[in-house]
Amino acid sequence: xxxxxxxKESGQVYATYPVENGDTYAVEFVHxxxxxxxxDVYEIRAGEIWNTQCIYYGxxxxxxxxxxxxxxxxxxxxxxxxxxxxxxxxDNLVIVxxxxxxxxxxxxxxxxxxxxxxxxxSKVQFTCxxx
Numbered sequence: 001x002x003x004x005x006x007x008k009e010s011g012q013v014y015a016t017y018p019v020e021n022g023d024t025y026a027v028e029f030v031h032x033x034x035x036x037x038x039x040d041v042y043e044i045r046a047g048e049i050w051n052t053q054c055i056y057y058g059x060x061x062x063x064x065x066x067x068x069x070x071x072x073x074x075x076x077x078x079x080x081x082x083x084x085x086x087x088x089x090x091d092n093l094v095i096v097x098x099x100x101x102x103x104x105x106x107x108x109x110x111x112x113x114x115x116x117x118x119x120x121x122s123k124v125q126f127t128c129x130x131x
Contacts, residue, residue: 001129003018004127005017005118005129007124008094015117023043024041026105027042027095027106028104028106029098029105035092036057039056040054041053041055044128047119049126049127051086052085056081057079057081070087071083093127094124097115097120
């Protein structure tokens with residue numbers, strides 16, 4: 001199975017990464033309003049991408065302020081707010097790469113700049129495909 005990063009509009013494949021069910025990855029960016037990091041965590045489940053967790057350091061427009069059903073809020077050692085048990089299937093996960101600050105992909109031991117890989121303002125679609 002592969003995690004495929006492609007251009008939403010042209011379909012051009014930027015990169016593929018081997019993944020297995022149960023693997024997780026994260027995408028982190030600096031929030032444009034509160035200027036602090038936000039990290040969304042995803043898990044591969046039965047060949048599908050599920051958002052499972054969000055980690056952030058401050059409130060601002062676009063940051064979840066209320067917990068959904070079954071979600072939990074905890075606090076990390078460095079003051080981060082951690083929303084867990086999100087369990088949202090991402091049928092069409094597209095991330096627009098930042099122009100001012102980068103979006104960073106964390107996958108296993110790799111740290112990948114989406115700006116370097118895909119370019120500023122790219123609409124990057126994440127899909128899971130059988131390899």
